[in-house]
Amino acid sequence: MRRNIQVEPREPQYIVTTDVTFAQVDAWYGHTRQDLKLDLIYPYDAEKEYPCIVWICGGAWLTMDKSAHLAYLTELARKGFVVASVQYRTSNEAKFPAQLQDVKAAIRYLRAHAGRYHIDSEKFGVMGESAGGHLTCMAALAKDPSYDVGEYLEYSSSVQAACPWYPPTDFRGFPYASAEQCAAAPESLLLGKNVMCNQEEALGYCPVSLVTKDAPPFLIIHGEQDHTVPFSQSELLHDALEKAGCDVTLLAIQDADHADLRFFQKEIWAEIERFFAEKL
Numbered sequence: 001m002r003r004n005i006q007v008e009p010r011e012p013q014y015i016v017t018t019d020v021t022f023a024q025v026d027a028w029y030g031h032t033r034q035d036l037k038l039d040l041i042y043p044y045d046a047e048k049e050y051p052c053i054v055w056i057c058g059g060a061w062l063t064m065d066k067s068a069h070l071a072y073l074t075e076l077a078r079k080g081f082v083v084a085s086v087q088y089r090t091s092n093e094a095k096f097p098a099q100l101q102d103v104k105a106a107i108r109y110l111r112a113h114a115g116r117y118h119i120d121s122e123k124f125g126v127m128g129e130s131a132g133g134h135l136t137c138m139a140a141l142a143k144d145p146s147y148d149v150g151e152y153l154e155y156s157s158s159v160q161a162a163c164p165w166y167p168p169t170d171f172r173g174f175p176y177a178s179a180e181q182c183a184a185a186p187e188s189l190l191l192g193k194n195v196m197c198n199q200e201e202a203l204g205y206c207p208v209s210l211v212t213k214d215a216p217p218f219l220i221i222h223g224e225q226d227h228t229v230p231f232s233q234s235e236l237l238h239d240a241l242e243k244a245g246c247d248v249t250l251l252a253i254q255d256a257d258h259a260d261l262r263f264f265q266k267e268i269w270a271e272i273e274r275f276f277a278e279k280l
Contacts, residue, residue, distance in 0.1 A: 012045035014077060018067065022109035023102065023150050025089065034093075038086045038106055039066055041077040042117045048196065049120035051280035052110055054159070055085040056103060056135045058259070059185035062090055064132070072264060079273045081280075082119050083111055088135065095192040096205055100138045101149050103155035107139070108148070108279025111155040123280040125161040129259065129274070130229060131186070133167030137207035137237065140216050163272055163280035164172030164220045166229045166258055169207045169237040171195045211240040217247035219275040221268065249275075 018039045027034035043050060055073055057064040066085040077083040088102035107124060115119040128136040140162035148157055167189065168174075172195070176182040182196040195202040203209045218241055222234035234250055241248035251271060256262040 011078075012043035012048075014041060014074070015044050015242070016041050016070070016074065023105040025094075025098070025102070025150075027093070031242070031269075036087050036089070036102055036105070037066070038084050038109075038266055039070060040082070040084045040117060041070070041074050042119070043077075045118050048118065049114070050080060050082045051123035051125065051276065052082040052084060052114075052116055052117075052119045053125045053127055053276055053280075054103070054110070054139075055083060056088070056109060056126065056132030056139075057085065058128065058130030058165075059090070060131040061096075061099060061190045062092065062130040062186060064088065064090060066188075069106075072269065076269065076273060079277070081125075087141075089188070091190045091273055096190050097147055099135055099190070099226075100147050103135050103139050104148055105150045105152075107157045107159065108150075108152040108155040112152040120280075121155075122160070124159045125163065125276050125280050126159045127163040127165070128167075129165040129166070133164035133229075134169070134207065136162050136164040137167050137169060138205075138210070138220070141207055141210035141212070143210075159216055161217045161219075163221065163275060164234075164237075165263060166222045166226055167207065167220070167234065167237065168229050169233045170209075171197050171202045171206055173233060173236065175230075176259065181247040195254060208236050208240050209270075211237070211244050211246070213244045213246065215241060215244065215246045217275075217279045219249050219251060219272070221251045221253065221271075223253045223258065223260050223262065225255055226258045228258035 004279040021035045023036045073083045086106040088099045171187045
């Protein structure tokens, strides 16, 4: 049997390219260099520029896999975005703010190569889960020039919209029974010092301390039954942004725990797509 079909090209071809080196950083006690890499999904379309969404994986700042959610990120890209999933150094490789510096380096790299990947350099969003949610908030709120190090410093690392999932926003708000218990907590390992014993310094690395009236729009997503990062952490950030007069929405998912399967349902991704389409 033979069939003929006529097809009208209406959508671009989407390309996935993995392990693109966006920066090099010191490793192994400063004796060696380490490549930092990103995965990228972009439309092969020379006629148009697309907003870019940067994804930041979670893992308590102790572990991460930039490729873990590519299936979902690809679906988001097909809605009209360039999507980049970026690597950052974990807390056993470097202490904060190295992780934020890595994320900002990735954003600058993408802006520097915007023409290559058909990115609209004025429209960057950032999204991440858990530890990546914290870094999402910090990328959107932290304006200190010391967080921009490395190459492509002539390009901005600013973002125009942020979507953190179940983010730690105030390290002082985690219920540890003692300073000894807190010493082994992920946020203490991230900072390289006990958060309970250094609360004022720890607060300076928390999103709630960096809210200003010029913060970009936020869509915060959190499960109401989160047993790892309390739901109150997102409430704190939401209330601070709202008090400052910022554009913020807290999307509470009923019955959802940390990294719950509910976050990967179509309803949630439709909310995310709508948010970035409106704000970028």
